[in-house]
Amino acid sequence: VIGVLKLAVGSYFFVITDRDCVGSYLGHAIFKVTGLKVLRCNDSLNTSPEQKKMESEISELLDAAEKTMGLYFSYDINLTLNSQRLYDVDDEFKSRPLWRQAEPRFLWNSYLLEPLIENKLDQYLLPVIQGSFQNIQAEVGSEKVNVTLIARRCTGRIGTRMWRRGADAEGYAANFVESEQIMQSKGYTASYVQVRGSMPFLWEQIVDLTYKPSFDVVRQEEAPSVLERHFKDLQKKYGAVLAVDLVNTQGGEGRLHERYAKSIEPILSEDVRYVHFDFHRICGHVHFERLSQLYEQIEDYLKKHKYFLLNEKGEKIQEQLGVVRNNCIDCLDRTNVTQSMIARRILESQLQQIEVFGVNDTITKYPAFDASYKVLWANHGDAISIQYSGTPALKGDFVRYGKRSAQGILNDLQYSLARYYLNNFADGTKQGCHGSSSRTLHHIC
Structure with a gap:
């Protein structure tokens, strides 16, 4: 049971009808939702014409809800917390019902659960995340290496690509995703977390049928305070923060870059760093492969803030002290x-440290490990991209194969045209359900 949606025309029950086991998270089975059904709870013969009209209008949104992609759950582990945070919680916390353990930012069905929580139906409450769960196994010499990659999409400032940009007044950034890479080998478990999110101040792109609508910074005077709110929240959750900004220095992107650099300047410190890397100018x-230039700029940060590591006895011997926050447009x-x-x-x-x-x-x-690892990250990027933009990621051929190809460039053209169509003729309907029905339907669509 995912939850109950209460609307003016009645209540709807969201249930999982099919699932696939896609791997394990720290030894616990993880399932992907492959079938979702929306059931009307209270059919009435006395429905008014107005209610029938309203129900007809939202039926399209409910149909879309049944096609929601990228939902994952576990029956017995808190999938909303990364490995380090999960390790640090005490036994009392772990004894709570799963829904009470869940990180609100990543609890996709939080609103749907509320009617069940009010009626104390703990045994029916199933926390669900939206994102991606990928896993590979490889042999390196005599050792086996297991790598898991999890994406957790934040439910704050949720929405589709050009209809949700920047941050809101509370500091929630659009398309904010926590990506956790977990390595297991020789009894060791290591985890590394990165995050991505839109430039965290108030800006927007008004869809107007042009291929690249212009960017507008809204309420510019509030940019420093919104950005500070966002970064304070990141520091509270992850420690030190390195902001890697990948946008262009020219044109509309350049204006956003200038606003970002200027707004973050007052809070720069030992624990908040900002690095700009003009991806398109340097890498074309x-x-x-010229990303190695970026790595040279941030290598000291990565080494200083380390990663989470458990030894063969399950004891913590190292923790991650900071996070890299990546953004492009x-x-x-x-x-x-x-x-x-x-x-x-x-x-x-990590593999060098444990002597694999x-x-x-x-x-x-x-080569076999390398090929599988590239596919792991390509699938990860595609899943996040489909949920935000409606198409797989561009530049995916490089992530998948380690080089650009003519076919990959043609695919990018096809995906770009598809994004243009979705931005202008489909995503508005999805975004509109945020205001017309409920924030839950907005999350779903």
């Missing part, structure tokens, strides 16, 4: 390429 459309394509590069370097460090790798070994030394 084919030379993504959509926080999809350039962002996913960059996150996959950082995650690869971290994974190599030699001191100078890299993943590319093991």
